[in-house]
Amino acid sequence: MRPLKDAQLGAFTFFASALPHDVCGSNGLPLTPNSxxxxxxxxxxxxxxxxxxCQYVxxxxxxxxxLIVVAEHYARNLGDFRQEQRASPEKVLQVAYEVLEGLEFMNKHGLVHRALSVHNVxxxxxxxxxxxxxxxxHMTNHGADVDFPIGYPSYLAPEVIALGSFHPSDPSHDEAPLPSGxxxxxxxxxxxxxxxxxGRRLLQNIEISEKLxxxxxxxxMDDIVTVLAEEHGCLETIKELPENVLELLRKCLTFLPSKRPTPADLLGDxxxxxxxxxxxxxxxxxxLFSSSLRCAHLELPDDINDLCKDDDEDYLSERGIDEVYHLWCLAGGDLEKELTNKEIIQSKSPICTLPNFVLEDGESFGQCRDRSFLLDDTTVTLSLCQLRNRLKDVAGEAYYPLLEDEQSSLPQSNSSNELSATVTLPLIIRERDTEYQLIRIILFDRLLKAYPYKKNLVWKEARVDIPPxxxxxxxxxxxxIEGDIQAKYDSIDKDTPIPTDRQIEVDIPRCxxxxxxxxxxxxHIKFRRVLKxxxxxxxxxxxxxxxxxLCAPFLYLNFNNEALxxxxxxxxxPKYLYNFFLKDNSHVIQEYLTVFSQxxxxxxxxLSNHLxxxxxxxDLYAIPWFLTMFTHVFPLHKIFHLWDTLLLGNSSFPFxxxxxxxxxxxxxxxxNGFNECILLFSDLPEIDIERCVRESINLFCWTPKxxxxxxxxxxPKVSADSGFGRTATYFSSDYQDMPRTDLSREPLVLCDLKAEVSPRISAEDLIDLCELSLTGPSKRNKGGKPxxxxxxxxxxxxxxxGHVSGSINVPFSSVFNSDGELVQCPASGALQNYRGRVIVIISHAVKSAAMFAAHLVKVNFSRVCILDGGISKLKPTGLLTVPSPQI
Incomplete structure (x- = not known):
């Protein structure tokens, strides 16, 4: 959006037509309210x-x-100009040309103003x-969704007046008239x-019916301009106008639409x-995502000093209108309160809003139509004083941060300590902090404008938080995402009927x-197009x-950009749900659920033992979780916070x-037992998403790749580094993206995978983990233990x-007999001191390792896994240690 500059924020309100409560649509669902x-x-x-x-916000x-609409606003309008003096011919031509510029641009986008008046210019x-x-x-469907006409009688074209008023509920109209052109x-x-x-209003003191x-x-009439001038006593004034201005007036005031020019025609006059x-x-x-150069129009000024800002510069006015309005809301702005203070919205006692009452003799008494429900097109200016006062301590440097890796994202200012403290607060508080959001929005705005050159910095800052x-x-x-996404989207046929259309039509009204x-x-239309x-x-x-x-979060955030x-x-x-949407996806789903069980x-x-x-x-509860990446079970505001972190992780993060x-x-x-658990998940209790995200990251960092x-x-594919910090670098990269070696984990058939309670890890994972435990305290837990x-x-x-350096030996034969029966619990011995660490079971045969691991899980040992391929995978590496003979 364009910068605020010298503009103001304005708000106006109106009512949409109310629908009957007992009527349903053809699909059996209640009608969508007009609002x-x-x-x-x-x-x-x-x-x-x-x-x-004026920019809509x-x-x-x-x-x-x-409904309350917020848009760019200015205090002056043509009505004020007319009251001062008659406009000069040059000013008339300037106003005409600039209005036509706006009208032509609207027409190119399929829009018609229909409400031109001195107050709206x-x-x-x-x-x-x-x-x-x-x-x-446009927004009222050519006036069909409101109870008032769009436009002002004195300015409406004759063909519009001839159509009369229209409302869909009016039985006297069989069909709606064609929209205005x-x-x-x-x-x-x-x-x-x-x-x-x-220099005066036309038809000002005449009743509306007489005006029409x-x-x-x-x-x-042959010459409408002359007739209007005679009617309003300004014929001499009009005759004094230059011929070109008179000709322009005659072309605009052509009675027949077929002979009247369009705005585009007049612009070329x-x-x-x-x-x-x-x-x-x-x-x-x-x-941002197109084939055109985003910076092709940028030029340095002749004098580089022009880039320097004065101390009293209004930095906030340089920000986009949407940003300023967003910050205004965070700073305590309330639209209804602003309109109520100006008496545009009038609150009444409930008893005063009763429609009528009936006496015992049947006589009824009612009240006249509530005039507060009629259209008042007054635009109220929203004061930015509270917002500016809230941001007064933000230094000017904060509005122009340097995009360097070593540069702090929180610039130095009088309140820098407050901002640093804000980062540690819960996310929901940070998102409502005006000053903090200003800093984050400006930083992300600059980073995104430098995308993809500053892609790594986007990842870095996203790990802190993402401004809504x-x-x-x-x-x-x-x-x-890169490239000309609009051209690709436009090239897809979204109109030809396909068999899936019916199911999409059924699903959308429930999503x-x-x-x-x-x-x-x-x-719904956009939903259908994107899905199709x-x-x-x-x-x-x-x-x-x-x-x-799955589509809902992306459509909500990019409602006006279907291509994105x-x-x-x-x-x-493909990153998180690869092959989930195959026609036969049972093998993919079953493998996913088995890994989740592990x-x-x-x-x-x-918990695993109990379940x-x-x-x-x-299979009974998690399929909707993973098939929709939790969008089916959580509302959108929770999905936004969850996916902010999910997108930083790899394909294993959903587990x-x-x-x-x-x-x-x-x-x-x-x-609880089985039945109670089923009921619990049929109506999932409230989940603390911030806690869920925090614990997910911790689980992610403890999970070997x-x-x-x-x-x-x-x-495998080449992907950007994604992680939650230096201590989590090892766990953040996706194992699927790593090149395959002799030490990599081998694939398992589904039945073998299901037979094992604990997950397997690769030999290269074990080697890396052992090395990480020796590199210093940053790779150890709080107790300093590996x-x-x-x-x-x-x-x-x-x-x-030969064995892995630092490993402990608990022979299988000392725990299980030859029939596979447990004879001694290993947890009662040396392993008791290793609870809480990642325990890797190493053996000749993976089957015996799986049995050993299953027993540890049975006695509630966490973080137990099996070395894939057993000790034989490590023998060729030369990393096995042979103890020195004792003398």
Whole structure:
């Protein structure tokens, strides 16, 4: 969005038409409220950016179908100019040209103003035109979703007046009239220009019905301009106008639409030859993900000192309008309160809002229509004083951070200590801290503008947190989105019917419909297009229920950029859900659930033992978790915080999230049986997402890379470093992306994988872990002890011929007899002192190692795993230690 500069933030409100409560749609669901329809259509208006149009910022929905719109605003308008004096011909031509520029740009985007008036043509500090409320006609479905007409009678074109008023609930109308075209605004412009030239309002003291009759009778006149001048006593003034201005007025005030020019036609008219050269063509800003150069238009000033800012510079005004409004809300801004203070919103006692009452004799008494529900188009200016006061201690350097690796993300200022302390606070508090969010938004904005050159810094800062305002673009950067995504999306056929259409139509009305944006008809249309684009462009995959839930977070964050939502979804699925959407995905799902079971046993053996005893296996509850990456079970606001961290991890991180969720429910699960657990998961209790994320990271860092190896995961590829800090570097890289060697873990058939309670780790994992334990205290736990212990269960003779340095020997024969029966619990001996470490079981035969590990899990030893391939994998490395003979 454009910078705030000298603009203000303004808000206006109106009511959408109320729908009957007892009527359902053709699908059997309640009708979508008109306010939600308007909210969905409004979103595209936020992308319409032009120097002649006021920027739309936000819309909020209140009680009783009330809507409040926030947009760029200016105090001056054409009405003020007219009261001062009659406009000069030069000023009239300037206003006409600038209004036409805005109208033509709107027309290119399929929009018509339809509400032009002197109050909606604003003037900035330099006197240039800014059209306001140009989106009201579009967002209300050409006026069908509100109870008031769009436009002002004095300025409406004759063809609009001839149609009369229309409302869908009116039985006298069989069908809605055709929407107004661009030429209706040209007539309104003509009336505006005439008023500027005459210095007075037209039809000001005439009743509305008389106004309408008069405008319709103009069709019988040859020269409408002269008739209007005679009617309002300003004929001499109009006659004094230059011929080119008179000709412009006549062209605008052409009665028949077929003969009236469009805004584009008028812009090319000879009357503007001397003006058009002073207005360079508008260049649309280049988006982040496109094939165009984003910095091609940048130029250094002739004097480099022009870049230096004065001490009293208003840095906040250099930020985008959307940023300023976001910070205004964080600083305590309340739209309804602002409108209430200006008496635009009037609160009444409930007893005063009763429609009527009936006496015993049947006589009823009612009240007149509540005028507070009528349209008041007053725009209230939102004061930024509270926001500026909140940010007064932020140093100017904070608005222009240096993007260097060694540069702190929290610049020095009077409140730098406060900011440093804020980082340690819970995420929900940080997201509501005005000063902290300003710093983070500015930093991410600069990093994203330098993407992909500063991709590593985006990853680094995302590990701290991601500001909600830039989350959509930040996720795209973390997923590695690049190139001309719009061209690729446009090339996909999203219109031809396919067999999946029916299932998509059924799923969309059930997907996160508590959210006003996604439940709007516009949201459903976008949902359908993005999902269909994914299905059509992935011919080897199919649509499974749950794909809609995966799409929801990306669509919500990129509602006005379907191409980016599709690109993010297409990058996310192969990373975390590779081959989950095959037509026959049973082998992929079963392998995933088996690895998840091993992760539960690895991190929480007591819980694993209980769930296995009652038969509550992951197949009964975890498939929706992983198939939708938890979007089916959590609301969007929790998914945002969860995925902020998920996108920093590799494909094994979802296992840790699943275990963390179970651990939050641990006490209830351990205390209940099968039936109670089923009921518990049918309506999942409240989950503390911040705690879940924190514990997931800890579990992730304790999990060896190869422990979560899956042969059906995404094939190896080169990926960016992803981790949660230097101490977690080893655990953060994806094992699937590592080159295969003789020491790598071998794939297992599903039946063998299911037979083992504990996960396997590769020989290279064991070697790296042993080396890490010797590199210093940063690789050790808080007690200073190594995080790993190797338990060699071969007999004493084999152990003495060569073993892993530092390993302990607990012969299998001392624990199990030849029939595989337990004779002595190893936990009662030497292993008792190693609880809490990663325990790697080493043997000749993996089967005996699996038995040994299973028993350790049975007696609640955590972090137990098996060396894949046994000791034979380590013999060729020369790393085995042979003890020195004793003298």
């Amino acid at each position: 939600i329809k308007i909210l969905g259509r409004f979103q595209i208006l936020k992308t319409i950016t032009h120097p002649r149009l 936000d819309i909020s929905r209140g009680k009783h179908e009330r 604003l003037l900035d500090c330099k006197g240039h035109v800014k059209l306001a409320k140009f989106g009201l006609y 661009p030429k209706t605004d040209v007539w309104s412009l003509g009336i505006l220009l005439f008023e500027l030239c005459a 009759k008069f405008i319709l009778t103009l069709g019988c 000879l009357v503007f030859n001397d003006i058009s050269c002073h207005y360079p063509p508008f260049q649309k800003p280049v988006k 305002l830039v989350r959509g673009l930040a996720w795209a950067a973390l997923l590695g 996160h419909q508590y959210d006003e944006l996604l439940s709007s008809p516009e949201g 684009a994914w299905v059509v462009s992935h011919l080897d995959l199919v649509y499974w229920q749950g794909l809609d839930s 939502a599709y690109a993010c979804m297409s990058a996310f699925i 992760m539960i046993a690895f991190h929480d053996p007591e 296995n005893e009652i038969g509550f296996i992951p 840790c999230i699943g275990v963390a969720i179970l651990q939050q429910l641990r006490d209830r699960l351990l205390a 190869s422990a979560t190896y899956r042969q059906h995961a995404q094939p 995080k790993i212990v190797a338990v060699d269960i071969r007999n004493v003779e084999d152990f003495s011929r």
